[in-house]
Amino acid sequence: MISIQLLNTASGSCLYRYAPNTAIIPPLQEKNRLNPPARNEPAFFIIGAQKAGTTWLWNMLDQHPETSLPSPKELHYFGSAELYNRGDDWYFNHFKGLDPNKLTGEASTTYFYDRVPYWYNPSSQIEFNESLPTIPELISGKFPEARFIVVLRDPVRRAVSAYLHWMKKGSTSPLLGLRKVATEMPKMRILEFGLYAGYLNAWLKHIPSDRFRILIFEDQIRKNWDLTLTDIYSYLGLDPDFRPAQPGKRVHKSWGWTRIVFSYYTGGFSRSAIGSKTGRLLDRFDVLARHAINKEDIEFLRSVYLPEKDELEKITGCSLDCWDYGEGILRK
Known part of the structure; x- marks a missing residue:
């Protein structure tokens, strides 16, 4: 048996090495898949972070011949008071019709963020449903043997x-x-969703570390996706040698400024449908929009996130020097 061990290397990156005959991360027990429960239940959850490559990881798992995954990818059941109030039958209906002899799971990036939003009041402040347990408590209580990936x-x-x-x-x-937008529209939770340390600590209070897998996007997906697939497949008890189609291809291509501004001001109509005059006007908006991210914005974000870097390194066991905290954005 070959398993994978994460190493904190001298270069500061979290990389992998093969560790023959060493069960560094014990895989899911075969009996969980060969003798499934009466109804299909998720054996794993991809819980976040938002905008961090979870769609790519989901697609890599979806292509594996030993999985049978629900659609849509993100059910948000445990992360929304409205959806949670629909009850377990609504949730498990998404798993009906899946192959009971294959591994199933789900991926909802709202789950990482600890508490269940209840509503947004007129002043755009977030209120939480304090009557519900935290999201880690909800999920671990219902699926005590599930595995988690963030x-x-x-x-x-x-x-x-x-x-x-x-x-x-x-x-x-x-x-x-x-x-x-980040400071005056908290409904979007742009700042909050990048404060990882508190959320990791909240999850690790309820989930043992051998069932909670932390990946660093820049090292383990962008640079070392092949070893990461071996690692994650093995971690979930799947054939680690399987390779999906186009594993190195990005699932979602970033929108350029012109497309973003164009979509906002036209409601998504095709450019050819609105005429050249409007198109030229949108090009002017494109020039203006490039100023929407400036040096001051990046410095502000750095001031928010850099203070918890040391704590994050302790929690993850990895150097995070692969993060430039936005220094390269304005050089493009």
């Missing part, structure tokens, strides 16, 4: 990606600027 990405770059995501959806104007 992917962490440079929090500054994650925040920028989330900001662009909200503009792509047309939820905010690109002319407001990143800092204004």
Whole structure:
């Protein structure tokens, strides 16, 4: 048997080495798959982080011949008071029809963030459903043997990606600027979702470390995706030698500024449908929108996230020098 061990190397990166005959991370027991429960239940959860490569990881698992996964990818059942109130039957209906002899799971990036949002009041402040246990308590109480995977990405770059995501959806104007959106629109939780240390500690209070897998996006997905697939497949009790189609290809291509501004101001119509005059006007908006992320915004994000770097390194056991905390963004 070959298993994978994470190492904190002299270069500061978290890489892998093969560790023959050593059960560093014990795989899921075969009996969990060969003798499934009366109804299909998730054996693993990808819980986050948002905008950190979870869709890629989900697709790599979905292609494995020993898995049978639900659609859609993100059910958000345990991360939404509204959905949770629909009851377990609603949740388990998503797993009906899946092959009971194959491994199943789900991936909802809202699960990582500890508490269940209840509603957003008119002043845009987030309120939580304090009557419910935390998300780690909810899930671990219902699935005590489940395994968990979280992917962490440079929090500054994650925040920028989330900001662009909200503009792509047309939820905010690109002319407001990143800092204004992040600080005055907490509903979007742009800042909050990059403060990883507190959420990791909350989860690790309820989940033993051998069932809670932390991946660093820049090292273990972007640079070493092949070894990561071997590791994750083995961790979940799947054939570690399987390789899916196009594993190194990005699932979602980033939107350029023109497309983001165009989508916001046109509601998603095709450019050819609105005429050249409007198209030229949108090009002007493109120039303006490039100022929506500036040096001050990046410095602000760095001031928010850098103070917890040491704590994160202690929790993950990895040097996070692979994170530049946004220094390279403005050089592009």
